[in-house]
Amino acid sequence: VLGPIGAGIVSAGMALSMFVALNGTIMSGARLPFIMSRDGYFFSALGDVHPRFRTPSTALLVQAGLSIILLLLRGSFRQFFSLAIFSEWLFYMLTASTIFVFRRRDPNVPRPYRVWGYPVVPLLFVLASGLLLYFTFVDNVRNSLLGCLVILAGVPVF
Structure with a gap:
């Protein structure tokens, strides 16, 4: 009904939705090893918090590295x-x-x-x-x- 403009709007909405979902997955996915390390069940380095941003930066970097390795292997x-x-x-x-x-x-x-x-x-x-x-x-x-x-x-x- 809206032609190419409508297709562009829907595509942009889908891209935004995927980006938001991916952001949530990334940010929540790193929290599990972070909390496990804080509770003493996982490598202690994953419990480190970035001094400026107050995020589990080490856990996020390890998650990113493992994701890249798995993506390359798969x-x-x-x-x-x-x-x-x-x-x-x-x-x-x-x-x-x-x-x-x-x-x-x-x-x-x-x-x-x-x-x-x-x-x-x-x-x-x-x-x-x-x-x-x-x-x-x-x-x-x-x-x-x-x-x-x-x-x-x-x-x-x-």
């Missing part, structure tokens, strides 16, 4: 992306499913936030995540198995 961004998506959604599903465990195990614990639509909404999310994982696995068995191996490689360490 050959294409698409393969790397598929590997990451399977692993991320596996943990999203596992994290969301813990609400059922905690609600059953500790029913009287005060909760400052209640999940809207409990138990239906979390259950739908877990089921949808499971379906996504299934179809991702079936569509790309090699990368999905590789993602599982990468996750399992961390078990002996922790």
Whole structure:
């Protein structure tokens, strides 16, 4: 309907959306090794904070370096992306499913936030995540198995 101008606007919106999502992934992804090192479960250097910017700069640099190495080893961004998506959604599903465990195990614990639509909404999310994982696995068995191996490689360490 809007022709080339509309296509340009939509493309710019998509690029902005991807940039914002990537920024969130990068900034939150470095926080896990940062906190783990602060708690004494990971290399202590990853717990360093940049004196001026107050960011986990060492963890961000290590994350960037590992991403570059994996990208070079895997050959294409698409393969790397598929590997990451399977692993991320596996943990999203596992994290969301813990609400059922905690609600059953500790029913009287005060909760400052209640999940809207409990138990239906979390259950739908877990089921949808499971379906996504299934179809991702079936569509790309090699990368999905590789993602599982990468996750399992961390078990002996922790």
